[in-house]
Amino acid sequence: MIILWTDALIYLLLTTAMVSGFFLRNYEGLKRPLNKIATNKSAMVSMIILVFFIAIGLLDSLHFKAEGQRASGVISVLDYCTQPLWQQTEKTYSAPFSAYLYSKAYITQADGYQSWGFPRLKFGGSHLLNPETEKTADVLIKLIVGLSKGFIFCLSWVGLRALYVAKKAGQSRLHVRPGFVGTTIIVVVVGLSGIIELSTYYHILGTDKVGEDVFYQTIKSIRTGLVIGSLTTFIMLPLAVVFGILAGFYRGWVDDLIQYCYTTLNSIPSVLLIAASILMVQIYMVNHPELFTNLESRADLRLLFLCLILGVTSWTGLCRMLRAETLKLREMGYVQAAKVLGVRPIGILFQHILPNVMHIILISVVLDFSALVLAEAVLSYINVGVDPSTYSWGNMINGARLEMAREPVVWWPLIAAFVFMFILVLTANLFADAVRDAFDPRRNQHD
Amino acid sequence: MLLIQGVTNMTKRVLSVQGLSVQFQTDSEKVLVVDDISFDILESETFGLVGESGSGKSVSALAILRLLPRSAKMSGKHVFFKEQDLLTLPEMNMCQIRGRRIAMIFQDPMIALNPVKSIGHQISEVIKIHFELSPSEIKSRVLTLLRQVEIPSPESRIDDYPHQFSGGQLQRIMIAAALAGEPDLLIADEPTTALDVTIQAQILTLLKSIQRQVGMSLWLISHDLALVSSMVDRVAVMRKGRIVEVAETRQLFNYPEHAYTQKLLAALPSIDSCRAEANVTGDILLELKSMSISYPVRKGFFNRIVSHHQAVDGVNLTIHAGKTLALVGESGCGKTTLAKGLLNLIENVDGQIIWAGQNINGLQGEPLRQMRSNIQIIFQDPFSSMNPRMLVGQIIGEGLRSLHPEISSQQRKVEVATLLQQVGLPAECAMRYPHEFSGGQRQRICIARALAVRPKLIICDEPTSALDVSVQEKIILLLKSLQQQYGMSYLFITHDLAVVSEIADELAVMYEGKIVEYGPVYQLLNDPRQPYTQQLLKAVPKISVD
Numbered sequence: 001m002i003i004l005w006t007d008a009l010i011y012l013l014l015t016t017a018m019v020s021g022f023f024l025r026n027y028e029g030l031k032r033p034l035n036k037i038a039t040n041k042s043a044m045v046s047m048i049i050l051v052f053f054i055a056i057g058l059l060d061s062l063h064f065k066a067e068g069q070r071a072s073g074v075i076s077v078l079d080y081c082t083q084p085l086w087q088q089t090e091k092t093y094s095a096p097f098s099a100y101l102y103s104k105a106y107i108t109q110a111d112g113y114q115s116w117g118f119p120r121l122k123f124g125g126s127h128l129l130n131p132e133t134e135k136t137a138d139v140l141i142k143l144i145v146g147l148s149k150g151f152i153f154c155l156s157w158v159g160l161r162a163l164y165v166a167k168k169a170g171q172s173r174l175h176v177r178p179g180f181v182g183t184t185i186i187v188v189v190v191g192l193s194g195i196i197e198l199s200t201y202y203h204i205l206g207t208d209k210v211g212e213d214v215f216y217q218t219i220k221s222i223r224t225g226l227v228i229g230s231l232t233t234f235i236m237l238p239l240a241v242v243f244g245i246l247a248g249f250y251r252g253w254v255d256d257l258i259q260y261c262y263t264t265l266n267s268i269p270s271v272l273l274i275a276a277s278i279l280m281v282q283i284y285m286v287n288h289p290e291l292f293t294n295l296e297s298r299a300d301l302r303l304l305f306l307c308l309i310l311g312v313t314s315w316t317g318l319c320r321m322l323r324a325e326t327l328k329l330r331e332m333g334y335v336q337a338a339k340v341l342g343v344r345p346i347g348i349l350f351q352h353i354l355p356n357v358m359h360i361i362l363i364s365v366v367l368d369f370s371a372l373v374l375a376e377a378v379l380s381y382i383n384v385g386v387d388p389s390t391y392s393w394g395n396m397i398n399g400a401r402l403e404m405a406r407e408p409v410v411w412w413p414l415i416a417a418f419v420f421m422f423i424l425v426l427t428a429n430l431f432a433d434a435v436r437d438a439f440d441p442r443r444n445q446h447d
Numbered sequence: 448m449l450l451i452q453g454v455t456n457m458t459k460r461v462l463s464v465q466g467l468s469v470q471f472q473t474d475s476e477k478v479l480v481v482d483d484i485s486f487d488i489l490e491s492e493t494f495g496l497v498g499e500s501g502s503g504k505s506v507s508a509l510a511i512l513r514l515l516p517r518s519a520k521m522s523g524k525h526v527f528f529k530e531q532d533l534l535t536l537p538e539m540n541m542c543q544i545r546g547r548r549i550a551m552i553f554q555d556p557m558i559a560l561n562p563v564k565s566i567g568h569q570i571s572e573v574i575k576i577h578f579e580l581s582p583s584e585i586k587s588r589v590l591t592l593l594r595q596v597e598i599p600s601p602e603s604r605i606d607d608y609p610h611q612f613s614g615g616q617l618q619r620i621m622i623a624a625a626l627a628g629e630p631d632l633l634i635a636d637e638p639t640t641a642l643d644v645t646i647q648a649q650i651l652t653l654l655k656s657i658q659r660q661v662g663m664s665l666w667l668i669s670h671d672l673a674l675v676s677s678m679v680d681r682v683a684v685m686r687k688g689r690i691v692e693v694a695e696t697r698q699l700f701n702y703p704e705h706a707y708t709q710k711l712l713a714a715l716p717s718i719d720s721c722r723a724e725a726n727v728t729g730d731i732l733l734e735l736k737s738m739s740i741s742y743p744v745r746k747g748f749f750n751r752i753v754s755h756h757q758a759v760d761g762v763n764l765t766i767h768a769g770k771t772l773a774l775v776g777e778s779g780c781g782k783t784t785l786a787k788g789l790l791n792l793i794e795n796v797d798g799q800i801i802w803a804g805q806n807i808n809g810l811q812g813e814p815l816r817q818m819r820s821n822i823q824i825i826f827q828d829p830f831s832s833m834n835p836r837m838l839v840g841q842i843i844g845e846g847l848r849s850l851h852p853e854i855s856s857q858q859r860k861v862e863v864a865t866l867l868q869q870v871g872l873p874a875e876c877a878m879r880y881p882h883e884f885s886g887g888q889r890q891r892i893c894i895a896r897a898l899a900v901r902p903k904l905i906i907c908d909e910p911t912s913a914l915d916v917s918v919q920e921k922i923i924l925l926l927k928s929l930q931q932q933y934g935m936s937y938l939f940i941t942h943d944l945a946v947v948s949e950i951a952d953e954l955a956v957m958y959e960g961k962i963v964e965y966g967p968v969y970q971l972l973n974d975p976r977q978p979y980t981q982q983l984l985k986a987v988p989k990i991s992v993d
Binding site: 332336337338340341342343347352356 | 787790792816817819820822823824826828831832833834835836837842845846849850880882893896897900
């Protein structure tokens with residue numbers, strides 16, 4: 001078992017969320033909003049997809065030593081589960097579902113005769129004798145097999161559960177009627193099962209320049225995206241909220257000081273700051289080789305540092321917004337009334353100001369989350385992003401620069417990264433929208 | 448009805464509305480906002496439409512101009528403007544009627560005017576759309592209009608921007624812009640509600656005189672019965688989307704037929720119903736001695752303080768235990784600043800605030816917190832004075848929690864329920880959010896919140912000016928009965944002299960930060976000495992039907 005820094009922080013975040021959930025489970029004021037979210041269909045679909053993403057990210061955050069595997073000798077639970085995906089590497093590019101390489105080469109045939117053409121892949125579709133004629137039917141069959149496997153799995157699970165419920169209630173008849181959420185879960189599970197079945201025979205999203213499976217890269221990038229999004233937010237949020245609200249509420253010299261800080265920070269180009277600190281980390285790692293025994297921990301430290309520096313440079317926008325909103329709120333009747341009622345400033349901040357700026361925080365956190373995933377791509381472009389050995393959508397998009405200029409075009413890494421990023425950002429947005437609406441009492445008027 | 452029929456036949460109708468209905472479609476339900484209304488407006492007549500907020504007055508005006516939002520559906524037999532039916536007229540022709548034949552002025556001129564364009568430009572835009580004139584002709588036309596609405600020296604002010612004018616002047620400019628199309632019908636939707644009493648009177652006189660000059664019809668929409676009574680020829684009373692009564696002004700005010708009209712008239716506070724005694728005696732609760740509040744005026748590159756604006760200037764006042772002192776003045780005269788200074792909500796307060804022999808001005812920290820339970824405040828706007836994310840129970844219990852932490856949460860719940868009952872709300876309200884209540888109910892919650900800490904003095908900062916007449920009356924009655932029950936004092940800040948006569952024992956008139964006249968209500972209302980007080984009294988609209 002090896003615990004990387006980001007692993008520890010991710011699980012710390014998860015534990016914090018679960019503990020606070022446990023303590024808040026009986027809180028009266030939460031019931032109505034939670035019910036409201038539960039009845040919102042798009043929110044629930046988004047949540048289920050998000051949960052799948054997060055589960056993959058969490059699996060990918062449990063690392064252990066596996067001698068002989070990989071250059072670093074460190075693999076994650078996700079790697080363990082998907083071994084065939086990353087062990088079956090081809091020579092170079094191949095298109096999705098293809099049985100041939102994407103570029104021509106000399107093929108040595110059985111009789112020793114050499115010809116110039118597209119060689120067969122070592123793994124993708126290698127079970128086919130004649131790909132031209134068999135492939136389409138085979139893909140369909142494999143897909144159906146995969147889907148039915150998933151369906152049978154779900155059916156047995158639903159059936160078992162219904163049996164259990166029926167037994168508990170002492171009924172003889174089964175009531176199998178999965179609700180909306182159940183249906184969505186079944187659809188996602190069945191779909192995943194189909195994908196898993198297919199991906200054991202084919203490179204469903206093709207391979208990249210060194211022949212690595214793009215589907216595997218995309219899945220691995222989920223963790224990087226989540227880490228950058230969540231850890232950066234985790235660093236940026238307290239800074240923005242505390243400083244923004246304090247500046248707006250107390251005004252005077254507190255306001256001057258905080259404003260001075262963020263104007264100064266804003267006027268330094270953030271790319272320069274990020275590049276400088278990433279270089280610093282690199283030099284530190286070179287000078288202390290004894291602390292970094294494997295590649296994974298180096299890449300991990302760089303990722304952590306990237307989150308840190310992104311967090312430090314990105315709190316100013318939200319801070320400014322919160323300051324302006326607090327300036328407005330502090331003149332509201334209820335804040336004045338609270339003062340007259342002798343409520344202490346700390347009480348006013350927590351009771352009156354914070355709940356009323358929560359919608360701004362939520363919206364900008366989700367927007368920032370998407371922006372951060374994208375920022376990672378931009379930073380990879382100038383080589384100050386995550387370590388080149390770290391799988392990330394940013395690195396994939398960065399690589400696509402050359403692939404798009406190639407003839408014929410290699411389009412699949414870019415599309416794969418784009419689609420996954422799109423799904424993550426879209427579901428996060430939809431879910432956050434629903435959360436914001438649910439916690440706004442003014443929107444519950446027609447319940 | 449017969450009488451009106453007769454009149455209708457004699458003079459021509461400008462607008463004839465038959466069976467107009469407007470329905471709003473929200474997410475879950477359909478709301479009938481205007482329900483089958485019919486009325487006529489005659490040539491060069493002033494027609495009044497009166498009703499409480501939400502009764503559908505403004506919506507019917509907007510419906511006739513076909514300016515309703517998309518979620519609204521309108522239907523009706525016909526809406527004849529002269530010979531054209533506005534219900535079936537194509538949008539192209541409708542554009543020629545709007546602004547040209549029918550013009551409209553709105554409640555708040557600050558919002559209706561574009562802040563980045565000069566007023567001359569905005570008026571000439573209207574002229575350009577409707578008339579083919581050369582630039583110099585347009586300019587002279589704008590000047591004539593500005594002169595007509597009595598803007599002083601229009602030649603020098605034509606290029607000024609809206610923020611350089613006062614509220615009353617802006618409303619005049621709005622009227623000028625509305626007149627630019629030489630309309631046959633001018634719709635005035637609460638034209639003076641955002642203005643001070645004295646200015647209100649000027650604007651109304653202006654509207655009346657212009658109407659006479661031009662000979663157009665005027666459709667005045669208002670919630671203020673007294674104002675309408677002095678202005679219009681015929682009145683329609685609207686309630687919950689329906690017109691309950693239409694009659695000639697004299698008829699309606701002297702012999703109201705419908706029960707609702709009678710109720711409205713009865714609820715109207717009247718300046719003559721002064722209940723106060725001639726002399727106010729009793730223990731002194733609070734004394735202000737030469738209290739002054741000034742704001743620094745900052746200018747220039749380094750925000751240097753160049754001068755001080757004196758918002759409250761040397762005020763001496765006394766509040767007696769169990770009595771009500773009313774503070775009257777126009778907006779911006781420093782009433783609210785005085786209240787905030789008294790509550791220690793703002794800095795830079797000079798002078799003495801003597802409470803029970805102790806100067807509480809400049810008190811800080813824990814002593815100030817202990818003083819807090821003595822003086823409480825009720826704000827003007829019942830919508831912004833409660834945290835929308837807190838339950839009513841939490842809102843009312845807030846003061847108890849902070850000032851009496853020794854009370855257990857169970858006791859606090861009981862206390863909140865009692866308070867809710869005292870202000871006339873069911874105890875279950877504690878578990879609901881403020882937005883679920885109407886304006887009047889919210890004001891009751893605010894009263895309960897102030898009452899919770901058992902104050903000896905409550906400052907009421909225009910507590911009724913955002914409310915409808917009938918609700919206003921109930922709130923005043925509640926305040927009075929609570930005063931009798933607990934014997935607390937009120938500092939009642941208002942601009943409405945009629946309300947003053949209902950509730951106050953003493954009256955202080957404020958003008959530009961100074962108290963110009965101060966004494967028992969009875970004396971001030973019947974025998975005002977200062978010219979400003981006399982002017983204020985004269986400007987109060989009264990039901991005046993000769």
